[in-house]
Amino acid sequence: MILSPTIETALNKQVAMEAAASQKYLAMACWADVAGLQGCARFLYSHSDEERMHMLKLVHYISDAGGKAITPMVEQPVLDYENIIQLFEKAYSNELKVSAAIDELVEICVQNKDKQTANFLQWYLDEQHEEEVLYRNLLDRIRLIGLQDRGLYFIDKEVEDLYSQKQATEKKKSKGAE
Numbered sequence: 001m002i003l004s005p006t007i008e009t010a011l012n013k014q015v016a017m018e019a020a021a022s023q024k025y026l027a028m029a030c031w032a033d034v035a036g037l038q039g040c041a042r043f044l045y046s047h048s049d050e051e052r053m054h055m056l057k058l059v060h061y062i063s064d065a066g067g068k069a070i071t072p073m074v075e076q077p078v079l080d081y082e083n084i085i086q087l088f089e090k091a092y093s094n095e096l097k098v099s100a101a102i103d104e105l106v107e108i109c110v111q112n113k114d115k116q117t118a119n120f121l122q123w124y125l126d127e128q129h130e131e132e133v134l135y136r137n138l139l140d141r142i143r144l145i146g147l148q149d150r151g152l153y154f155i156d157k158e159v160e161d162l163y164s165q166k167q168a169t170e171k172k173k174s175k176g177a178e
Helices: 005-034 038-064 084-111 115-120 122-145 151-177
Strands: none
Touching: 005 038, 005 084, 038 084, 038 122, 038 151, 084 115, 084 122, 115 122, 122 151
16 A cells, blocks of 8 residues: 555644654653652653654554655643643643544545545544543543642642553553454
8 A cells, every 4th residue: 555645744744743742741741740740740751652652653654554754843842831730731632632633634534535544543533532531531630639738649649540540451451462
């Protein structure tokens, strides 16, 4: 299979979006680290790595399909947040944008009758659904806990617990794939 120029361009646009997402999560992790929220920082560092893997998966697909993957230039992400709620609102908003971009990419594939690439992108659709649910639930919990008194401590513990649960689930998935 050879990628059409339209599909190759659209996939490279998604590569750039995944690279930017990785950098955004890295900047968020650094902010959380400085704020003393190590559980949040671990979670966000992990998500930065995950977004980079999403980018690399696209890069390999483009190359395997006879296209040319383009290494994107990434804009400087936001470095400071008012509080952890604002940070996770921004993360959730970013996940919604990535989901919309993947939906658009699938639509381009359908319009161009590229069923193989549309099928490849199914994994991204499933992944984005999981990410949207994860961040929406995190925001709900953070708002429920609140920022007053020991709220930040409990938020950090809650995010760390979610991180541990996600790591355990990923480990089970990878063992099942072997």
